[in-house]
Amino acid sequence: MTEKQLSEVSVPARIAAPDEGITQDELHLAGRNHAMPLEALRYDITPVGLHYLLVHYDIPDVDPDRWRLVIDGRVGRTVEYTLADLWARPKVTRTVTFECAGNGRALLTPRPLSQPWLDGAVGTARWGGTPLAPLLREAGIGADAVDVVFTGRDHGIERGVEQDFTRGLPLAEALREDVLLAYEMNDAPLPPQHGAPLRLVVPGWYGMAQVKWLRGITLTNCPFDGFQQTTAYRLKQGADEIGEPVTRIMPRALMIPPGFPDFMSRVRVVDAGVHVVTGRAWSGRSAVRAVEFSADDGRTWAAAELGARAGGEGDDFAWYAWRFVWRTDRPGSHRLRVRATDAEGVSQPREQAWNRQGMANNMAQCVEAIVR
Amino acid sequence: MTEKQLSEVSVPARIAAPDEGITQDELHLAGRNHAMPLEALRYDITPVGLHYLLVHYDIPDVDPDRWRLVIDGRVGRTVEYTLADLWARPKVTRTVTFECAGNGRALLTPRPLSQPWLDGAVGTARWGGTPLAPLLREAGIGADAVDVVFTGRDHGIERGVEQDFTRGLPLAEALREDVLLAYEMNDAPLPPQHGAPLRLVVPGWYGMAQVKWLRGITLTNCPFDGFQQTTAYRLKQGADEIGEPVTRIMPRALMIPPGFPDFMSRVRVVDAGVHVVTGRAWSGRSAVRAVEFSADDGRTWAAAELGARAGGEGDDFAWYAWRFVWRTDRPGSHRLRVRATDAEGVSQPREQAWNRQGMANNMAQCVEAIVR
Numbered sequence: 009m010t011e012k013q014l015s016e017v018s019v020p021a022r023i024a025a026p027d028e029g030i031t032q033d034e035l036h037l038a039g040r041n042h043a044m045p046l047e048a049l050r051y052d053i054t055p056v057g058l059h060y061l062l063v064h065y066d067i068p069d070v071d072p073d074r075w076r077l078v079i080d081g082r083v084g085r086t087v088e089y090t091l092a093d094l095w096a097r098p099k100v101t102r103t104v105t106f107e108c109a110g111n112g113r114a115l116l117t118p119r120p121l122s123q124p125w126l127d128g129a130v131g132t133a134r135w136g137g138t139p140l141a142p143l144l145r146e147a148g149i150g151a152d153a154v155d156v157v158f159t160g161r162d163h164g165i166e167r168g169v170e171q172d173f174t175r176g177l178p179l180a181e182a183l184r185e186d187v188l189l190a191y192e193m194n195d196a197p198l199p200p201q202h203g204a205p206l207r208l209v210v211p212g213w214y215g216m217a218q219v220k221w222l223r224g225i226t227l228t229n230c231p232f233d234g235f236q237q238t239t240a241y242r243l244k245q246g247a248d249e250i251g252e253p254v255t256r257i258m259p260r261a262l263m264i265p266p267g268f269p270d271f272m273s274r275v276r277v278v279d280a281g282v283h284v285v286t287g288r289a290w291s292g293r294s295a296v297r298a299v300e301f302s303a304d305d306g307r308t309w310a311a312a313e314l315g316a317r318a319g320g321e322g323d324d325f326a327w328y329a330w331r332f333v334w335r336t337d338r339p340g341s342h343r344l345r346v347r348a349t350d351a352e353g354v355s356q357p358r359e360q361a362w363n364r365q366g367m368a369n370n371m372a373q374c375v376e377a378i379v380r
Numbered sequence: 381m382t383e384k385q386l387s388e389v390s391v392p393a394r395i396a397a398p399d400e401g402i403t404q405d406e407l408h409l410a411g412r413n414h415a416m417p418l419e420a421l422r423y424d425i426t427p428v429g430l431h432y433l434l435v436h437y438d439i440p441d442v443d444p445d446r447w448r449l450v451i452d453g454r455v456g457r458t459v460e461y462t463l464a465d466l467w468a469r470p471k472v473t474r475t476v477t478f479e480c481a482g483n484g485r486a487l488l489t490p491r492p493l494s495q496p497w498l499d500g501a502v503g504t505a506r507w508g509g510t511p512l513a514p515l516l517r518e519a520g521i522g523a524d525a526v527d528v529v530f531t532g533r534d535h536g537i538e539r540g541v542e543q544d545f546t547r548g549l550p551l552a553e554a555l556r557e558d559v560l561l562a563y564e565m566n567d568a569p570l571p572p573q574h575g576a577p578l579r580l581v582v583p584g585w586y587g588m589a590q591v592k593w594l595r596g597i598t599l600t601n602c603p604f605d606g607f608q609q610t611t612a613y614r615l616k617q618g619a620d621e622i623g624e625p626v627t628r629i630m631p632r633a634l635m636i637p638p639g640f641p642d643f644m645s646r647v648r649v650v651d652a653g654v655h656v657v658t659g660r661a662w663s664g665r666s667a668v669r670a671v672e673f674s675a676d677d678g679r680t681w682a683a684a685e686l687g688a689r690a691g692g693e694g695d696d697f698a699w700y701a702w703r704f705v706w707r708t709d710r711p712g713s714h715r716l717r718v719r720a721t722d723a724e725g726v727s728q729p730r731e732q733a734w735n736r737q738g739m740a741n742n743m744a745q746c747v748e749a750i751v752r
Binding site: 011012013014017018019021028029030031032033034035036037038039040041042043045047048050051055056057058059061063064065066067069114121122124125126128163164165166167170199200201202265268269270271272273274275277340341376378380 | 383384385386389390391393400401402403404405406407408409410411412413414415417419420422423427428429430431433435436437438439441486493494496497498500535536537538539542571572573574637640641642643644645646647649712713748750752
């Protein structure tokens with residue numbers, strides 16, 4: 009190995025060259041992090057190990073007995089909690105659909121180099137924990153507080169900036185009654201890779217807001233300007249733009265690919281006849297109002313039947329079931345697509361508009377099938 | 381999409397062209413299947429969701445109430461079991477390290493196109509279930525039986541061959557007392573992605589032998605010649621060779637990469653000083669006898685301290701802990717390596733010998749680190 013400096017290793021983000029294959033760096037990330045296999049859309053609650061996972065740096069080695077949560081900054085008094093303290097507080101369980109802000113990135117042309125998601129960076133879990141707002145109120149929210157900054161224990165360097173993963177949330181969002189500090193996933197202790205012993209859950213927001221391995225909460229009197237807020241997770245075109253922040257999840261529907269797969273291409277083989285195609289749809293902005301299916305690559309669309317939302321009362325950001333009865337008698341190749349529309353009328357494009365970090369993509373899923 | 385035929389989609393295996401980047405097909409597999417993040421080497425037992433996962437086709441949707449296991453072929457009588465029948469039988473729990481036969485494939489040059497593993501396709505679980513041998517004996521093993529053929533419920537097409545995933549095991553291996561039909565993983569019900577409701581566990585063998593979603597066991601009077609036995613999972617150079625079968629796991633050691641990572645390159649940043657580097661080592665052939673560490677890309681090696689094997693009495697194929705105290709005072713780039721040697725004297729090469737399917741690779745791990 010030639011002698012490398014850190015400055016040659018931790019470099020600015022880059023866009024793939026035309027026809028540049030997936031790189032070893034992208035593969036390294038793809039091997040660690042994983043999407044939800046789409047057949048797992050069959051489960052209301054995604055089983056642990058099938059829920060998508062993105063770890064920015066390393067999964068930290070946290071000793072739960074020595075772990076503390078500190079709440080400080082623009083508060084009346086700095087407070088510190090042990091896990092036992094949090095377990096003793098009121099417990100709430102919420103069903104929430106999470107999606108990575110970079111879902112779909114590897115489908116963009118040209119491709120931004122980062123975690124190379126196709127379309128499965130999603131999952132729905134039952135998160136159990138204690139509501140955040142009462143903790144903040146007990147600490148005493150400063151009259152000048154504007155952001156609540158959450159710091160995790162995962163440590164790394166990114167584009168030259170050494171950091172613990174840290175994100176801010178506007179105070180009004182942090183005070184929503186459905187925001188949790190979660191210590192359980194699917195009615196079991198939070199697994200290490202999903203943030204044990206404690207993580208943030210902000211229903212409706214993309215995954216970057218759901219800070220894992222939480223160690224600190226700081227109220228600030230000015231908007232948080234850390235790396236993950238002002239450099240990463242921005243919607244922008246040019247490298248020098250500030251861009252717009254990534255916030256809530258865009259509407260999306262996904263189908264369980266019908267038939268069975270070819271091993272290497274993952275193209276589906278489907279027998280001619282009647283197929284009940286099912287899947288899920290969600291939006292972090294409002295309720296899902298419609299799901300449509302297309303068997304001709306999005307030239308024509310037909311309404312799918314929208315079913316129940318997972319979870320219960322108040323689980324506004326859990327996914328909805330849907331089904332479509334697809335009759336096919338034409339052998340040969342088909343491109344199946346599905347799209348959701350939410351209550352604000354926001355839907356999914358057939359072609360993905362490009363942005364430099366490959367964020368908040370929601371192009372309608374495309375499944376290649378060969379009918380026989 | 382141009383009109384495609386199945387024969388154009390499910391095609392023979394191929395080797396990447398020189399400098400051909402990772403393909404979208406490989407990425408699709410890498411997004412579904414996942415390696416164990418190497419920091420998870422810290423756990424004696426790999427938590428669910430961190431254990432490596434390879435699903436050949438789709439995770440099948442199995443109704444446990446309707447599920448049956450049939451044992452037939454060269455037996456005295458065909459027998460059928462419900463899950464309750466199996467749960468009522470003697471239960472055994474074994475700690476076993478699994479590794480995918482294709483681990484390391486994406487490090488080969490040229491690269492065989494398949495699931496593009498780097499080096500983390502490994503994990504160790506506590507598998508709970510009932511021993512296989514008594515079930516076979518109760519069915520009555522035919523005097524002419526030679527192979528025991530295990531069929532899973534996962535269905536797909538591969539290189540033009542439609543199939544349920546099926547593998548054979550020589551009768552003597554199937555009758556080993558440590559071979560289990562497992563319905564638990566880490567003391568909880570087997571998760572869907574790891575083969576629920578029942579899977580085979582053959583300690584010491586690569587992952588292809590550990591048939592998931594098991595539905596049938598057939599004793600045959602001739603060696604099994606199905607696709608996964610005679611076409612896939614062969615050690616060979618040329619496309620037309622028959623090759624040698626892939627069987628037991630070659631020795632391997634892995635380290636937890638020290639320091640912390642750069643997000644995109646995963647290169648490690650390490651402070652000069654003393655680092656206790658730890659990891660695991662295993663072999664499916666015999667006990668691990670030595671682990672060695674190199675901080676100069678394998679030019680010189682020093683003995684690591686070999687620790688305890690995970691699991692208990694008789695868990696011969698669980699991984700061993702090891703540690704090495706690495707003192708570094710030279711800033712700049714380093715290539716860290718580790719290698720294991722087993723009781724048969726089999727060790728790990730510095731350069732990987734090539735084979736056409738990228739199977740049974742065990743090149744010594746290489747971690748790039750920058751000391752500061």
